Amino acid sequence: MAISEAEAIIMDVLWHSAPRTAEDILAEVGPAQQWQEGTxxxxxxxxxxxxxxxxxxxxxxxxxTPLLSREKYVSQESKGLLDRLFDGRVAPLVAHFSEQRKLSKKDIAELRKLLEELGDE
Structure with a gap:
């Protein structure tokens, strides 16, 4: 299921608190997005x-109320990103981010921990 950026903003509101009315959603995101009720x-x-x-x-x-869970959405989006840009491989993605953005010590520690856990399996 393809969700646009604008639709994802609506979904975010519903993932944080549901059920919500259209008016509730408009009050939360309308001013920042410059959206009207019709949008x-x-x-x-x-x-x-x-x-x-x-x-x-x-x-x-x-x-x-959302039927699509945030976890499933994130999984679909991340798989799509990996497939489109990195031939489905995680290592080139991590390498790209490490080159484009400085990884914090916390990021590096979390990656090491994850690799250790994966190595144990």
Missing amino acids: VKSLLNRLLKKKAVKAERDGRRYLY
Whole structure:
């Protein structure tokens, strides 16, 4: 399931707190994104069609809840990034980031720990 950047902003709100109304979402992200109510509702409709969210009637409004988990989304996105840019390999990705951005001592320690854990398997 392909989620656009704008749709991901809506999903982020729902992953942090759901169910939410379109008005709740607009209040949270509208000012920063310069979005109007119609934009939020259009994005929610796209997410409904993709079955990334569900809507339940609550009086005269709808409450939106994510069906796509954040973990599954992150997994799909990271796999897509690896496949598109690094032939599905993690080492070139890490090398790229180490060249483009200085890795902190904490980052390096976490990578070492991960490698040690992977080496034990």
